[in-house]
Amino acid sequence: MDPRELYHLNLTRRRFLSAGARTAGSALGVAALSKILEARPAAAPLRGPHFAPKARRVIYLHMEGAPSHIDLWDYKPQMRQRYDQDLPDSIRQGQRLTGMTSGQARFPIAPSLFRFSKYKNNQDGAWISELMPHTAGLANELCFVHSLHTEAINHEPGITFFQTGTQQPGRPSFGSWASYGLGSGNANLPDFVVMITQGTGNMQALSARFWGSGFLPSEHQGCKLRSGGDPVLFLRDPAGVSREDRRAMLDTVEQMNEQEFARTLDPEIRSRVEQSEMAYRMQMSVPELTDFSNEDEATLEMYGPDVKKPGSFAANCLLARRLAERGVRFIQLYMRGWDAHDTLPAQIRAQSMSVDQPQAALLKDLRQRGLLDDTLVLWSGEFGRTCYSQGTLTPTNYGRDHHPRCFTCWMAGGGIQPGISYGKTDDYAYNIAENPVEVHDLHATMLHLLGFDHEKLTYRSQGRDFRLTDVSGKVMREWLA
Amino acid sequence: MARVALALLFLAGCQSTSEAPPPPRSLYQANIAPILAERCTSCHGAQKHKAKLSMHTPEALRAGSESGPVIVPGKPDESELVRRLKLPLAHDDHMPPKDRPQPTSGEIAALESWIASGASFDAPGVAAAKPVPAPIAPKIAPADPKAIAALEAALVHVEKADPATELLWIDFAANAPKWSDAELAKMLAPLAAQVAQLSLARTQAGAQTLALAAKMPELEKLDLRATPVDDAALGQLGKHAHLGELVLVRSKLSDASVDTLLALPALQHVYLWQSGITPAGFARLTVEKPKLEVDAGDAAATAVLEAEPAPKFSSDAPIPGAAPVAAAAVSLEPVNSVCPVSGAPVNKKYLVVFEGRVIGFCCNKCPSEFWADPEKFRAKLP
Numbered sequence: 001m002d003p004r005e006l007y008h009l010n011l012t013r014r015r016f017l018s019a020g021a022r023t024a025g026s027a028l029g030v031a032a033l034s035k036i037l038e039a040r041p042a043a044a045p046l047r048g049p050h051f052a053p054k055a056r057r058v059i060y061l062h063m064e065g066a067p068s069h070i071d072l073w074d075y076k077p078q079m080r081q082r083y084d085q086d087l088p089d090s091i092r093q094g095q096r097l098t099g100m101t102s103g104q105a106r107f108p109i110a111p112s113l114f115r116f117s118k119y120k121n122n123q124d125g126a127w128i129s130e131l132m133p134h135t136a137g138l139a140n141e142l143c144f145v146h147s148l149h150t151e152a153i154n155h156e157p158g159i160t161f162f163q164t165g166t167q168q169p170g171r172p173s174f175g176s177w178a179s180y181g182l183g184s185g186n187a188n189l190p191d192f193v194v195m196i197t198q199g200t201g202n203m204q205a206l207s208a209r210f211w212g213s214g215f216l217p218s219e220h221q222g223c224k225l226r227s228g229g230d231p232v233l234f235l236r237d238p239a240g241v242s243r244e245d246r247r248a249m250l251d252t253v254e255q256m257n258e259q260e261f262a263r264t265l266d267p268e269i270r271s272r273v274e275q276s277e278m279a280y281r282m283q284m285s286v287p288e289l290t291d292f293s294n295e296d297e298a299t300l301e302m303y304g305p306d307v308k309k310p311g312s313f314a315a316n317c318l319l320a321r322r323l324a325e326r327g328v329r330f331i332q333l334y335m336r337g338w339d340a341h342d343t344l345p346a347q348i349r350a351q352s353m354s355v356d357q358p359q360a361a362l363l364k365d366l367r368q369r370g371l372l373d374d375t376l377v378l379w380s381g382e383f384g385r386t387c388y389s390q391g392t393l394t395p396t397n398y399g400r401d402h403h404p405r406c407f408t409c410w411m412a413g414g415g416i417q418p419g420i421s422y423g424k425t426d427d428y429a430y431n432i433a434e435n436p437v438e439v440h441d442l443h444a445t446m447l448h449l450l451g452f453d454h455e456k457l458t459y460r461s462q463g464r465d466f467r468l469t470d471v472s473g474k475v476m477r478e479w480l481a
Numbered sequence: 482m483a484r485v486a487l488a489l490l491f492l493a494g495c496q497s498t499s500e501a502p503p504p505p506r507s508l509y510q511a512n513i514a515p516i517l518a519e520r521c522t523s524c525h526g527a528q529k530h531k532a533k534l535s536m537h538t539p540e541a542l543r544a545g546s547e548s549g550p551v552i553v554p555g556k557p558d559e560s561e562l563v564r565r566l567k568l569p570l571a572h573d574d575h576m577p578p579k580d581r582p583q584p585t586s587g588e589i590a591a592l593e594s595w596i597a598s599g600a601s602f603d604a605p606g607v608a609a610a611k612p613v614p615a616p617i618a619p620k621i622a623p624a625d626p627k628a629i630a631a632l633e634a635a636l637v638h639v640e641k642a643d644p645a646t647e648l649l650w651i652d653f654a655a656n657a658p659k660w661s662d663a664e665l666a667k668m669l670a671p672l673a674a675q676v677a678q679l680s681l682a683r684t685q686a687g688a689q690t691l692a693l694a695a696k697m698p699e700l701e702k703l704d705l706r707a708t709p710v711d712d713a714a715l716g717q718l719g720k721h722a723h724l725g726e727l728v729l730v731r732s733k734l735s736d737a738s739v740d741t742l743l744a745l746p747a748l749q750h751v752y753l754w755q756s757g758i759t760p761a762g763f764a765r766l767t768v769e770k771p772k773l774e775v776d777a778g779d780a781a782a783t784a785v786l787e788a789e790p791a792p793k794f795s796s797d798a799p800i801p802g803a804a805p806v807a808a809a810a811v812s813l814e815p816v817n818s819v820c821p822v823s824g825a826p827v828n829k830k831y832l833v834v835f836e837g838r839v840i841g842f843c844c845n846k847c848p849s850e851f852w853a854d855p856e857k858f859r860a861k862l863p
Contacts, residue, residue: 052643083794111794118787125786137782186655187636281636285655325682325706327638327654368778369706370728370752395794451644 048182049451054415054481055376057185058178058446059320060332061359062162065155065204065339066381066407068400070429071112071348073408074146075127078427079111079387083395087388091430098153100341100390101401107388109428110398113345122419131352134360140419141363141372142410143479147423147432150383150404150439155204155339158382158404162439163210165468172214172459174443175330177468178450179220180213181457185327188285190223190278192330193323195316197227199337199354201347206334215461219271219278222332225319227311231290235283243283250276289322299365304357314358321365324375338381341390342399363412376414376449378442383407387428406432409442415449417481437476444473449480509539509602513595516588517542520577539602554600557593566592621647621675621699628671635668648677648699657683665690673697682706682728691717704728706752712737718745725749729756730778736762743769754778815841821861822847838862 070076087107101107118125119139126144128136135142152158157167164171172180179191194211211222225231237246254273261269292300292308295318306312313335320331335355340347359379366372384407385400392398406425412418424434444454447468454473458465517536523529526537534546545551551561558564565576566589577583584592598604624647629639638652649672653660665681666689676697681690686708694700695718703724705715711733718724718741725747729738734757742751743766753763754777766775815827820843827841833848835855840862842848851858 048640048644050644052645077789080792081795081797083796085796111792113792115792116789117785120784120786139783183640185638185652187638188655325654326657327652327680364778364780367780368752368754368776369730370704370726370776373726 050453050456051451053449053451054374055413055446055449056374057324057328057376058175058330058414058450059324059362059375059377060174060330061355061377061379062159062332062334063338063355063379063381064159064206064334064336065199065202066158066383066385066402067338067351068112068340068344068348068385069146069406069408070385070387070400071114071344072129072131072352073144073410074384074406074425074429075116075129076111076387076425076427076429077116079109079429082109082428083111084108084393087428087430091426091428093431095405096153097386098402101386101388104390107386108393109387110389110393110400113396113398121421122417123421126419126421131348132356134357135363138360138363138412141367141412143412143416143418144408144410144421145423145437145442145479146406146408146421146425147435148380148407148409148437148439148442149432150407152383153402153404155382155402156207158402159206159210162380162382164214165440165443165470169207169209170214171466172216172220172468173211173222174446174468175211175222175332176213176216176220177447177457178330180216180459181447181452182329182450185329186285187278188281189289189323189326189328190282191328192220192222192332193328194222194224194332194334195227195311195319196224196334197311197313197316197336197354199335200350201337202339202341203336204339206336211332215466216459217267217271219274222330225286225290227315231286232279232282235279235286237283246280246283250280285326289326290319292318302361302364304361306354306358312358313354314361317358317362318365321362321369321371324366324371325369340385340399341401343397344385344399345397366413372413374414376416376446377412378409378446379411380409380442381407384429387430403430405430411479415481417479420479422476422478438472440469440473441476444469445476445479448475507601507603507605508595509604512591516584516592520582520584520588524577552596552600555597557596560596563589563593563596623647624649624675625671628668632668632672637668642677642701646677647675649675650678650680651676652680653684654680654682657681658685660684660686662687662689666693669693674699676700678702680704681708684708686710686714688714688717691715695719695721698723700724702726705732707731709733711735712741715741720744720746723747726751728752729758731755732757734758736765738762739765742766742773748773750774750776752776752778815839817841817861817863819861820844820847821858822850835862 070079085108087109092107096102112129114129114131116127116129117136118127119136121139121142126136126139126142128139150158150161152161152167160169161167163173173192175192175194182191184191192211196206208224211224213221223232226233230236237243253276257269257273260266300307300318303314303318306314307318309315313333316333320333323331335351337347337351363372363377366375366377383402383404386403390399390401406429422435423432423437425431426433447454447457454467454469454475458467460466522535522537524531525534527535532546532548534551535541535544542552543550546561549561553559565574566584568575570579570583632639632651636655638654640650642648642650651669651672653665662685665684665686669676669679669690670693673693673696677699678701679694679697682704683706686705687710691710691714694703700721701723703726706728707730709732710729712735715729715734715738724745727742727745727748727750730752731754736759738758739762742748748770749772751766751773753775760777763775763777766773815829815832816838817840818827819825820827821840823843825843828843829841831842831845831848833840833842833851840851842851
């Protein structure tokens with residue numbers, strides 16, 4: 001595009017946004033804007049999907065540290081009769097292991113300690129562990145994928161791959177792509193919101209770049225809501241500064257930014273202006289968002305006893321529903337602490353207890369409010385865990401190492417076929433036996449549900465068109481409702 | 482069959498676009514011959530007949546080429562004509578040659594459906610025999626950009642419901658509680674023709690807005706969650722012909738609204754959690770409109786089909802690849818009560834293990850007959 005044309009568009013857009021903010025919520029100031037609005041090119045396309053979407057927004061529950069698929073979702077009764085036997089070479093096939101277990105003399109099979117039950121779904125039933133009783137009660141809403149696999153064997157590259165489609169840091173996060181493609185659903189809140197829950201199990205680093213916007217304009221980066229004190233830092237006006245003063249200050253800074261933009265045409269200046277305006281609007285919208293006082297008791301009870309504890313998974317699930325109601329496009333929750341290299345049974349009990357009731361409540365709450373139809377919920381870790389024990393195996397204790405060759409995720413709502421399972425693993429939950437699915441395929445399918453052709457949602461950076469699915473990915477039609 | 486029907490529709494469509502009503506011609510004359518004339522007969526016609534094939538008359542088509550018939554009536558997949566058209570462009574046998582203009586997919590589909598329907602040269606053309614009205618695509622005027630801009634300036638989200646159409650999805654989520662019924666109606670009025678999905682959740686939407694919604698001809702989905710909508714306001718919707726999904730969660734209704742819901746002819750899905758409608762109201766809806774999906778927020782938890790007994794660990798499963806270990810039969814109770822060979826009662830003195838199950842016989846002679854051909858007796862086993 002001709003830089004002069006770009007300048008004109010940006011100018012119009014910026015004035016439009018800042019003026020809009022001043023009259024937020026009232027139609028009265030609109031008339032005064034009409035002059036500016038007329039300058040808007042008549043044929044300017046509305047931002048949005050390539051085709052009619054099934055999902056308007058995504059809630060992505062990321063289980064950081066990689067939960068054991070073997071103890072939660074991937075039922076392997078066959079392993080119970082192979083307790084403490086060595087993992088056969090025919091299964092392992094000499095594949096790489098992490099440095100944490102590659103030196104072990106033996107790889108003894110560690111069957112799950114936990115009982116599974118078969119729950120009715122729209123196929124022949126779903127076997128789910130006793131660790132997730134509330135979630136299991138929604139089996140008829142869930143689409144399980146048992147045959148997901150990833151390239152990465154460690155957390156940092158694993159999460160990076162899940163979030164950005166590549167193991168190397170620096171590309172935009174999924175939420176940033178969604179924000180870039182869909183635009184805002186609520187101009188008073190960021191398009192991409194991130195919330196973190198500290199788990200009780202073994203935790204790994206969680207870098208802010210997981211929700212970074214990479215080469216996309218920086219207004220598309222994830223906005224982290226903090227659990228303690230102010231949900232968003234530096235949002236509150238300093239003592240003695242009124243809202244009018246703040247407005248006047250922003251107007252002056254904007255004028256100066258406009259001069260700088262005219263001089264340099266640097267798009268980051270536009271991002272900066274938009275972020276200042278967003279922060280100004282969030283001064284009003286965030287306190288309203290995080291105020292649970294109008295939630296009724298039954299709802300709070302449904303999310304479980306932790307719901308009033310800021311930062312708990314329960315509180316974040318309730319916030320996720322409130323964000324979804326308010327039109328936020330991509331809501332990402334991280335639950336830390338699933339990295340159980342040792343004492344897995346004890347760790348996974350506590351971890352599961354923290355997430356099970358809240359996540360089931362989130363699904364039910366979305367459903368009863370008519371929001372599940374167009375909200376896509378994804379639950380996944382960055383990889384799975386080994387079927388053999390890391391460290392000493394006893395009948396009541398074991399650990400599990402990282403396992404990228406297969407793991408389970410589930411989805412619900414937003415155009416996903418409810419109550420099905422896809423893909424199978426072998427008797428050891430070690431290799432994929434049927435219908436392998438790449439992370440790129442998952443991304444392509446999720447973008448499809450949001451109304452995008454994953455091959456066409458691109459952004460040019462350093463002379464190349466980039467996409468979330470890189471050079472791969474296929475839409476999994478079998479999952480679509 | 483669906484594809485044939487579709488292609489015939491395509492043919493009908495071709496015909497109905499011509500200006501004067503066509504004379505009663507056969508389907509072949511009206512629709513097939515022109516395609517062949519356009520794409521084939523310059524090489525396979527009256528002048529040239531490459532590969533001894535001509536396609537300009539029914540007789541020539543029936544005669545086929547030097548290597549045999551090109552059309553097998555009723556079987557497009559076995560017809561050389563279709564096979565060659567559908568080969569990859571780079572293939573040596575592909576027709577027309579790759580440097581010549583290629584038929585459109587619609588034209589190929591038309592040829593296929595004609596052959597599938599018997600490749601008759603005198604069957605009447607669809608449009609000539611029975612005029613089919615062209616499907617009337619709903620023509621929606623583009624939305625007024627000023628009306629959209631005014632909404633966006635007030636931080637209302639406006640997006641095309643489907644990028645292929647002019648229909649809109651409008652969501653008032655930002656600043657929702659500040660939107661009064663009157664202002665909503667005022668702002669939406671200029672876009673009434675285009676609104677397909679309308680999210681008014683948490684606004685003050687009421688009778689005025691719903692009276693306007695009743696006049697939104699394309700409205701399919703209406704979200705009135707947590708609004709002060711009451712029976713009278715909802716009644717404004719009247720008999721909206723299109724509305725398929727209605728969210729009335731946490732509204733101020735009573736069972737009086739059941740009649741309003743029953744009067745909406747296209748309604749498929751309604752969300753009524755905390756709407757004020759009672760279980761008696763839900764029951765009436767379900768009875769009087771059995772196809773309506775009513776979500777009252779009271780869905781039961783998924784049933785447990787089967788529960789695993791407390792897990793017991795052992796190492797007695799064979800290691801894959803290792804020599805099989807003979808399994809000991811744990812119970813010597815036969816699974817059958819009558820002898821599969823003779824039909825006489827089982828005598829527990831004569832037992833064998835077959836496929837891991839204990840089978841009983843009446844005497845010592847029957848087992849040998851059984852083992853001679855177990856398949857013969859399988860049906861008699863329980």
